[in-house]
Amino acid sequence: MKVLLPGVLALLVVQSGYCFPQVTDTASLVITSTEPAKDGVEPIDSEKEVKPVVPKIYEMNINTNVSNRYAKTQIASKVKNLDKSANEAEFSVVTPERAFISGFVMEIDGKSYKAYVQEKEEAKKTYDEAVASGRAAGHVEASARDSNRFTVSVNIEPQSKAVFYLQYEELLQRQNGKYEVVINIHPGQPVKNMNVEVKIDESRPLKFVETPALRSGNEISTKENENLLPNANINRVNETSAIVTFKPDIEKQKEYAKELGTDKDGGLAGQFIVQYEVERDPSGGEVLVDGGHFVHFFAPSEVKPLPKMVIFVLDTSGSMSGTRIDQLKQAMNRILSELHENDVFSIIDFNDNAKVWNVDKVAVQHETASEYQPFWYRNEDESKQVFKNRTQQPIPSPYAANKANVEKGKQVVGKLHADGSTNIMDALKTALTIINKNHEEGKRNQPIIVFLTDGEATSGETNNDKIISSITELNNGKTPLFSLSFGDGADRSFLQKISLKNNGFARHIYEGADASLQLEDFYKGISSPLLSDVKFKYVDKVKEVTRTRYPILFHGGEIVVAGQIDPGFAPRPIEAMGFEGPVTLTPPTEVKTPPGSLERLWAYLTLKQILERRDAAENKTDLTKQALDIALKYSFVSDVSSLVVVKPNETSKAVETEDASKQRQGFGPGGHYQTLSLSAGGLRAPGKCICYG
Ligand SMILES: *[C@@H]1O[C@H](CO)[C@@H](O)[C@H](O)[C@H]1NC(C)=O
Numbered sequence: 208m209k210v211l212l213p214g215v216l217a218l219l220v221v222q223s224g225y226c227f228p229q230v231t232d233t234a235s236l237v238i239t240s241t242e243p244a245k246d247g248v249e250p251i252d253s254e255k256e257v258k259p260v261v262p263k264i265y266e267m268n269i270n271t272n273v274s275n276r277y278a279k280t281q282i283a284s285k286v287k288n289l290d291k292s293a294n295e296a297e298f299s300v301v302t303p304e305r306a307f308i309s310g311f312v313m314e315i316d317g318k319s320y321k322a323y324v325q326e327k328e329e330a331k332k333t334y335d336e337a338v339a340s341g342r343a344a345g346h347v348e349a350s351a352r353d354s355n356r357f358t359v360s361v362n363i364e365p366q367s368k369a370v371f372y373l374q375y376e377e378l379l380q381r382q383n384g385k386y387e388v389v390i391n392i393h394p395g396q397p398v399k400n401m402n403v404e405v406k407i408d409e410s411r412p413l414k415f416v417e418t419p420a421l422r423s424g425n426e427i428s429t430k431e432n433e434n435l436l437p438n439a440n441i442n443r444v445n446e447t448s449a450i451v452t453f454k455p456d457i458e459k460q461k462e463y464a465k466e467l468g469t470d471k472d473g474g475l476a477g478q479f480i481v482q483y484e485v486e487r488d489p490s491g492g493e494v495l496v497d498g499g500h501f502v503h504f505f506a507p508s509e510v511k512p513l514p515k516m517v518i519f520v521l522d523t524s525g526s527m528s529g530t531r532i533d534q535l536k537q538a539m540n541r542i543l544s545e546l547h548e549n550d551v552f553s554i555i556d557f558n559d560n561a562k563v564w565n566v567d568k569v570a571v572q573h574e575t576a577s578e579y580q581p582f583w584y585r586n587e588d589e590s591k592q593v594f595k596n597r598t599q600q601p602i603p604s605p606y607a608a609n610k611a612n613v614e615k616g617k618q619v620v621g622k623l624h625a626d627g628s629t630n631i632m633d634a635l636k637t638a639l640t641i642i643n644k645n646h647e648e649g650k651r652n653q654p655i656i657v658f659l660t661d662g663e664a665t666s667g668e669t670n671n672d673k674i675i676s677s678i679t680e681l682n683n684g685k686t687p688l689f690s691l692s693f694g695d696g697a698d699r700s701f702l703q704k705i706s707l708k709n710n711g712f713a714r715h716i717y718e719g720a721d722a723s724l725q726l727e728d729f730y731k732g733i734s735s736p737l738l739s740d741v742k743f744k745y746v747d748k749v750k751e752v753t754r755t756r757y758p759i760l761f762h763g764g765e766i767v768v769a770g771q772i773d774p775g776f777a778p779r780p781i782e783a784m785g786f787e788g789p790v791t792l793t794p795p796t797e798v799k800t801p802p803g804s805l806e807r808l809w810a811y812l813t814l815k816q817i818l819e820r821r822d823a824a825e826n827k828t829d830l831t832k833q834a835l836d837i838a839l840k841y842s843f844v845s846d847v848s849s850l851v852v853v854k855p856n857e858t859s860k861a862v863e864t865e866d867a868s869k870q871r872q873g874f875g876p877g878g879h880y881q882t883l884s885l886s887a888g889g890l891r892a893p894g895k896c897i898c899y900g
Pocket residue numbers: 270271272279280281374
């Protein structure tokens with residue numbers, strides 16, 4: 208029978224990915240419930256309830272093909288219901304955040320059911336209807352940072368088999384000098400035949416292909432755990448191509464689970480990683496042409512880094528107190544050590560107002576304040592004097608990152624103290640004032656703002672739209688703003704928007720023991736600007752070209768430009784500002800034909816960029832339409848489109864993906880909070896057990 212649970216939140220089991228009747232010590236598990244039925248919810252029929260049997264995954268094949276840095280992954284999971292009664296099996300996969308799901312098919316009893324991509328709103332309606340009628344399958348929880356979760360559940364007859372195929376695609380982003388294919392493996396149970404294969408086929412020689420230790424996906428570790436090395440087979444087919452295979456048997460899967468700190472009966476739950484790099488052109492990059500499209504990969508190796516002017520804008524509001532400020536201090540100490548000798552830096556901390564530190568004196572020199580506020584513990588004259596002293600002192604200029612100043616900078620960091628509210632407007636305005644005053648046009652110093660906050664604006668200007676418009680206007684496109692949201696309290700969409708409008712990007716720092724490592728990791732990516740104001744000049748014999756102007760190229764990164772072409776297309780030089788002033792970098796005139804087509808790469812990049820512009824736009828109507836056209840044409844599941852699966856004997860249902868870093872909490876029967884935790888790629892019998900937290 209099918210047990211219907213209140214609401215969407217199918218209640219589920221702790222840890223290992225499927226229902227099992229044993230009680231764990233953190234949660235009691237109830238197989239039947241005597242909870243009275245709530246509105247719209249069928250009563251649970253306890254008599255017919257049987258011990259849940261998890262349909263067995265007897266084979267799982269994960270296959271990734273990468274060509275021209277464009278990766279297509281297919282996950283195939285084959286299951287059999289060994290029970291005497293029908294069981295609902297759930298297929299759930301964690302996909303990388305930057306990937307678009309591009310296909311889903313399930314085969315049940317030899318029949319196949321193909322999912323199609325539909326406009327989000329439309330799909331949502333179908334989904335909400337299903338939820339309202341209580342039929343919606345709960346979304347399974349698997350946790351991994353920077354990931355999405357795809358879940359679908361289906362009823363399988365006794366002794367029947369089902370196969371699920373999910374495909375997703377992404378353009379790999381070069382970071383710290385390499386590309387990384389990240390494959391989340393979360394079957395939820397040990398799997399007899401587990402095969403992972405990654406094929407790389409590039410037009411340039413491969414510099415290296417490596418498989419580092421498996422990761423949990425939720426933690427950065429400082430040193431590699433040898434017991435987590437995958438010992439994958441790396442077959443270098445030829446100079447430009449390689450095949451990596453990873454086939455852990457059941458024993459090995461359990462060992463990895465143990466090393467990763469997860470339940471071994473839940474099988475392997477972690478990330479298998481393949482890293483590689485290609486030989487690069489020293490200056491103008493690499494242009495590939497396939498007849499209908501071109502792509503230009505640009506990551507020059509012979510460019511001297513630009514000196515930079517970094518303004519650190521650090522939230523020291525009350526919510527930062529405790530672990531967060533300690534982690535921030537740890538990270539800042541190392542980040543300061545990594546400044547280059549010819550860089551300059553300023554430190555601003557902010558809570559009720561913004562404070563600019565005099566690094567030399569290791570004291571706050573300038574504070575912002577819109578109006579006089581008396582200090583209750585001082586007399587009026589003194590109070591006015593102190594106020595004047597704090598707010599009317601000149602803002603100190605950035606400090607040279609020499610050894611002495613870096614040491615003093617660390618002392619400043621040591622003095623930071625968390626207290627008070629969050630005045631984001633004052634903080635960012637002050638940072639821009641420093642840059643506007645000290646950065647001379649045409650000077651090579653690249654200004655950068657590193658803005659960290661764990662909350663929303665609560666003092667000064669608190670209207671996010673006003674903050675965005677004032678800051679964007681004051682900045683005038685000059686300084687990239689990199690935002691870091693720390694923990695769950697920060698307003699991520701606000702930070703994303705303000706960063707995108709100011710030529711930067713936002714990153715999330717997950718709460719965890721490794722938060723300071725995440726911060727350092729982020730900083731590493733932006734620590735060496737190579738070129739600023741990078742311009743690709745594609746205009747003739749091309750159309751539908753992706754973004755052609757970039758404010759900065761960082762060491763270890765890459766800029767990718769793609770477009771549609773007409774006959775007669777030729778590579779064009781790139782103009783930028785470098786260490787020695789304006790530079791022109793010319794790609795080789797010889798264009799190469801890539802292995803495989805470039806069309807989907809172009810479509811992927813185009814859609815990603817439209818969605819980013821849409822994130823930052825006030826009126827999203829036109830961009831939504833543009834995005835939808837591409838998403839539907841290339842069947843990409845994105846912010847504007849959803850996947851709809853017509854399930855056997857049921858109405859069609861939209862399948863949503865969710866942020867996979869969180870474990871969902873919600874109200875279950877009896878009003879208890881339930882923490883759901885499940886593994887992806889796995890199967891379970893939802894609704895067969897209820898877990899009271
Ligand atoms: C990868 O390529 C092989 C053959 O070259 C093909 O059979 C397989 O379906 C491809 N996989 C994906 C995910 O595109």
